[in-house]
Structures are given as C-alpha cells and as structure tokens.
Amino acid sequence: MGEFIMENRYILGIESSCDETAASIVKNGCEIVSNVVASQIESHKRFGGVVPEIASRHHVEQVTLVIEEALAQANMKPEDLDAVAVTEGPGLVGALLIGINAAKAFAFANGLPLIGVHHIAGHIYANALMQPMEFPLLALVVSGGHTELVFMKEHGSFELIGETRDDAAGEAYDKVARVLNIQYPGGPHIDRMAHESDEAVKFPRVWLEEDSYDFSFSGLKSAVINYKHNAEQRGIEVNPLHVAKGFQDSVVEVLTAKTLRAARQFNVKQVIAAGGVSANKGLRKSLEETFANEGIPFYVPPLKLCTDNAAMIAAAGTFMFEAGKRSDMAMNGRPGMELVSWHK
C-alpha cells in the first residue's frame, strides 16, 4: 500500500424502508456526489402516520425517477458505477421490496455487483460522510423504530450493548404528540415547543437496572397521558409547552447519561449519533455539551443525513463492498433484520 493510488469507488445507494424513496451516489464511502430524497410525508399526514400500503404505492411511482435524478445530478452513467447498495432491512416489508427489486433489476441490467445493507448500519455510516470514523466508537441510534447503543471496535463490527425494551424514542415522541393533538409527524414540533418553554412538568426518568444500557419509554408516555387526564379531571388547563419540555427533558437526560456512561466504560475515541431523532435540537445540544466537557469527540450528521436517505446506504455499502460482501438476485426484504457484523 502507498505506492499506488487507490481507484475511486462510486456506489449507488437506494433506500425505501419507510416513507422516503431515495437514491444517492457516494465516492469512496465518504463523499456525496448526489443525494436525492422523495418524501411522502404530505401524503401520510391525513392518516396521522405512515400507512404501509400507501407508502409502497408511492415508492413504485418514484423509484426510477430518483435513481435517474441521482445519476443526472452526479453527471454519471450506470457504467461509471462500481456497485449498487440497497437497504435490505429492517423496515416495512412492502416498502423495502420496491427499493430491493429496483436495485436488483438495475444491477442486473448493468452488470453491477449488488450489496444488501442494514438500515441502521446506514444511519451509523452517515457519519463517515462527514469525518473519518475513529475506533473504538460508540453510536447512539435513535429513530422512530430504534433506540440503541452500538459499540464498534472496527469498521463493520457491531456490538449491541443497549436497546429499548418497549417504545423507540421516536415512537414515544409521536405518541406524546398525539396526546397533545399535534399533527403528524409530531417529533419536530415537540422539540420546538420544548425550546419555547422555560417551565417543565416534572416527569420520571426511567433508568432500569443500575448497570443496564437498555432504555424504556412507555412508562414516560403513560406518565404524560396520566398527567393530562388528571389535569382535565380537575379542570386544570394543560400547558402543552410545559408538557413538551418535561417530556423532552426526561428523554434527553436518560439518553445522554447512558451514552456517557457507556463511552467511559468502553473507553471510546469517538461518539456519534444517528437516526431521525438525532435531528432533535435538544438532544444534539445535550450530547454536544456533555462530550465537550468529557473531552471525547462527538459528532452528529447534518439534519438531512439524520433522516432516512440513500447516501448513508451507499456509504455503508462502500465499506461492505471493500470487505468483499455481495448479495445475489434472490435478495428478499427482511423487515426484522438484525444488525450483524460484516467483520468478525
């Protein structure tokens, strides 16, 4: 190594695990060449959440358009690519299948290798698009479907050290938003409301066992519901801003404290946040301040790389490609796919 310059790698990423149809081209696993996301949020709003059948129908309408746009923005042709990476799971199975079958057909027609990527590996590798990942590393993955602490001793090595035992953090946000009659998607609204409030309702922090890195948010959600009911029964007006801040304070404090304890115990060189809820301003601020005090580098990708996108899938796919990972034409959607290491 060193005498020759490594060939540039261009990987096309495709993502359709929930309600975004996305395609992106990434160079060498670290540089975004193009990044296209077609969001369906407007279409699902009237239902108060993502309807899987509707999501799948939209993906079919969008999938070739977003891939074409990703190639056009990159000013590239299929033959300029080295491989196609696609989200294999977890996610909504009908939605996953659109990205997967488009990826397979595209790879087959153009004679390109195909790589199935775990969605959460993608979220973690969104960070590789911003700065090199340094190991050992700790990742806090927070989204509508996930709340996990993942320890990585090297590229492609994932060790789950903690996870939610009930609701994911993002799920708790959405449910509390519904209690407060806030339109879907509620997470960003609660975050904004929490910022507008100086006062907070005091809700419990759920720590579980002393040495556990697991999370639980369903009790907190119930506490919010109970608070609202009690207040209503006693004819007291509920201030939604105070509730939002109280709820967010509890979530952020527990996430931050457990991440800090894990970072110390595993003596990591880098802490990263990933997933849709890492776009939350309250959480970002708390983690940034905590790890600045601790002297451990902390990173969180810009907002558009926190939410679902295909650049993160292409980034993770590039590292898998270099590790020799390949999928075949029989790839299926895997809604409950587990995050397993590709480097043992």
Place this chain on the structure above:
Amino acid sequence: MIWLGIDTSNSPLAVAIVKDGQVVAEEVANIKLNHSIGAMPAIERLFERTKMKPAEIDAIAVGEGPGSYTGVRIGVTIAKTLAWTLKKPLVGISSLKLLAANAALYNGVICSIIDARRQNVYAGAYNTTAGLTSVVEDGHYSLEGLLEKLKDLNVPVMFVGHDVDLFWESILAQLGNHAVRAPFTLDLPSASQLIQLASQQELPDIEAVHSFVPQYRRLAEAEANWIKEQKGQ
C-alpha cells in the same frame, strides 16, 4: 424484435423471451415462492440459457395487475427499472386479460378470476368472437355480484384461472349448465401470451416508463376509510 415478458401479479411466476414471434425460453411456476426471491433469478436464468444480454431486448411486457398488491409491485418495479435503464418501451397488460387470452380459442364468453379474499374476486369477462372485447370490465367484485352479472348475460361462460376452483361450487349453483370450466392447462399466466398481447399494442414512448404504475383496481384500505370519513362529515 426481442421481447422480455414478466408476470408476478399473483402467486404464479411467468417469464419469457420471445424473438421475432417465436418463444426462445419460457418459465412458469406456481410454487408459492415469494416473488422477491424467485423473479430476478428466473430472469437471470432466461438470459443465461438463451446466451442473450439484457441490452439485446427491444421491449418489455409486464402483467400490470390486478392481483396481489405486493406481487404486482415486484413485477412492475423490475420491469420498469429494466425498461428505464435499458431505454426500452414498457407495455402493461391486465393480468385478467392475460388469463382470458389462454382460452381465446373458446368461442363465446370467458371469465378470468383471481381470488381477492373474503368472498371477493378480481375478475373480468371477455368475448372472443371479436378479439378479446370486454363484456364485464376488469375490477374488484363480490363473488355474488360478479355471478349475477354473468348470469344476466344468459350465455355459457368459460372460467379460467387457478383460483376458479375455490369458487366452483358457487359458480355452478348460480350458472348451472352455463358454467364451463377451462382445462387446467389454461389456468396459469403465460409470459409468451403476455408478449403476444403486448406486441399487438402500439409501443409507448420510452419516457412514459417513469409514470408506469400497477392497476390495483382497488383503493388502499386506509384511503377508502379516509374517503368514507370525509363523506360522513
């Protein structure tokens, strides 16, 4: 002129390559294998066996539904992605017409049936005397409603499709000796038949491929409920 045909609208899988009006290779299976696992490997096998390259095909035909939502989407997604990246026209054919075409030599009315669960069916009836002209429009019907329409025609009807057996007793009870069961050899969709139907159509513009979508013939449940709610208000 080389055609690739793909139909995964329902549980059977059908793929074929047809060159200048001759079948070069064809595969059909009804083994309840998930189409995401089975369809692309079957297409890959077609090209391997015929020693052709994807870029050699001139047009693609696909079963556009109705049928299994997921099944239809897998076939359509594969077909539209291939058509788009290879820059070839894509022709969609009703999966009901595709079944009816199997029995096109029958002189009279053919009804193709696909199970839509809970005593509902996707069905269409076609008259063979002037090509395959529609006499009961492709759609989502209650079994009862469909049989009433067919009874009103007051002519013998040949039923085709591997789901017909599920409803045969009810069909006989309603139509009596006007009910004719097609031989089982006509019950599965054939991708060469699909190509034959597609080749009779004018080839659409290549750009049209982006807006190609399945013909579900039914609203998603959440959407139907939402519309009902709006009307109720």
